[in-house]
Amino acid sequence: MPKKVYDDDKLRKRALELRRKGYSFRQIANELGCSVYKAYELVSQYEKPSHRLRQAIELADKVEKISSEVETLTKKLEELNLKASKIESMEDLSKKLSELEESLTNLNKSLSKISEKVSSLEDEVERISDDIQWIHLSVERRILKRHKKCIWLDEDGFCKIMYFDKRIEGLVMRPEEEEGKIIYLLNVKKYPLICTACPYYESEETT
Numbered sequence: 218m219p220k221k222v223y224d225d226d227k228l229r230k231r232a233l234e235l236r237r238k239g240y241s242f243r244q245i246a247n248e249l250g251c252s253v254y255k256a257y258e259l260v261s262q263y264e265k266p267s268h269r270l271r272q273a274i275e276l277a278d279k280v281e282k283i284s285s286e287v288e289t290l291t292k293k294l295e296e297l298n299l300k301a302s303k304i305e306s307m308e309d310l311s312k313k314l315s316e317l318e319e320s321l322t323n324l325n326k327s328l329s330k331i332s333e334k335v336s337s338l339e340d341e342v343e344r345i346s347d348d349i350q351w352i353h354l355s356v357e358r359r360i361l362k363r364h365k366k367c368i369w370l371d372e373d374g375f376c377k378i379m380y381f382d383k384r385i386e387g388l389v390m391r392p393e394e395e396e397g398k399i400i401y402l403l404n405v406k407k408y409p410l411i412c413t414a415c416p417y418y419e420s421e422e423t424t
């Protein structure tokens with residue numbers, strides 16, 4: 218490619234005009250359609266040392282400004298890194314929430330099983346309650362109700378056919394003589410459950 222030939226005198230005039238207006242070498246090069254080096258070559262020899270000093274100071278200011286911007290960017294980068302680390306913490310939190318959710322699901326399953334057991338226990342309690350009621354009615358009929366009272370129950374609550382050869386310690390018993398020997402009658406009114414299942418029950422009403 219052939220080297221470009223410039224009309225230096227013509228270009229210099231225009232370059233110096235632009236330089237006076239404060240254009241940089243690059244801006245002058247763009248305006249004139251030449252290289253930055255060419256723009257420098259045209260102008261630099263006409264610039265005073267004081268002007269160059271001012272340029273150096275401006276350059277130093279720019280370097281300082283760029284340095285300050287780099288510092289600001291570094292701080293922003295650090296903040297971004299900190300935020301990124303928090304995002305990692307959020308991932309941990311999300312994992313823990315997931316584990317907690319799983320635990321709650323398991324807890325719900327356990328509660329459901331407990332609820333089933335409680336329901337079955339309620340049925341059992343109801344059955345026992347029915348039995349107790351039946352026992353109560355049975356006791357009431359066999360011992361307490363006058364017209365259905367067992368014929369073998371005496372006025373003091375002792376069963377006349379429920380007797381023992383020996384006194385049983387801790388039970389309410391009454392000794393009686395029977396054919397020359399001592400027997401012990403049991404006070405069933407004190408232990409009414411004995412009467413509820415007794416096969417010898419006979420109602421006064423039926424006699």
Ligand code: SF4
Nearest residue numbers: 367369376412415418
């Ligand atoms: S129900 Fe049985 S135990 Fe009770 S008084 Fe009658 S015979 Fe005795």
